[in-house]
Amino acid sequence: MSIIDSPERYGSISRFFHWSIAALVLWQLVTATTTVLFEDSWLDKLTWATHKPVGLLILILMLGRVAWALLNQRRRPSSLNLPSHLGHLALYALLVVIPSIALMRQYGSGRAFAPFGIELMSGFDGDKIEWMMLPANLLHGWLGWALFAMALGHVLMAVHHRMNPRQQDVLPRMLDVSARK
Template structure:
């Protein structure tokens, strides 16, 4: 395998280019989604809310597509990735992945149940329908918000743990692994 090809894949010391692309792209998309939700909550009926909230569904769909692609890429790199620091870190990452799948799925379910068309990027994903809403699809809609805020709390915790691991003596600098630093290892900060 050439040097360029090996940089695409994960190694036990660091994440490869593709994994880093998924991670940082999804981080930016999640930041956007949380900004749209906060604007909807705090800036209702303003131009900012109108602009941001208008992108929420389309960007949510993009997020779920990236989660699936990232999951498939992770499976392909299984056994070659940097090791998890603990069982708790494994559970935390699993919870993040589950929420990144469940939250937009509930949104899509609610969208379909509403009977309104959904055509992200001009693609007729849900044509909409005449008549009453499908109530059982609308019912779990409140979970979309609550689980979304839980996801935000988990993301904040994820970021906090990165900095905790950077500061603890003898802990691995996990940020270096996701930045592609080939010298990652025990923390150089004490």
């Protein structure tokens, strides 16, 4: 398997970004769902403690993924159509915007933030910075649920393309599976 992308399939670095981020987004769905269904339970406390650090990890991986996609822009498989291209752009945008506005809220709240034991924000005394908190207060949750819905649609479309003989099978681009005959 090649490290770089080709017109036929994504290379190992693109696959690493894709599947790592997919696993982390799935975990974020678990943490958010647990908070909604079992708020203040031991399970909520256990899973929610990972939500912010995992969000930061998603942002870091997404910035790498975007940079890698731009470097491989001319080599990677082309989009099937305009809706597919726009859907992927929307997924990329949400995966950058959602954790970015959460980080703004974290800073604006004045609370410390030390994901994985690394101090990123020491926190501060005094008034909160409301304008930094507002975007996430208004949008973080809604955009997160929209991301989960779009990710499910992404999976369903890939399965649809795999199962429908009139469609181009796109799974071999991202998995080590052979194309449908």
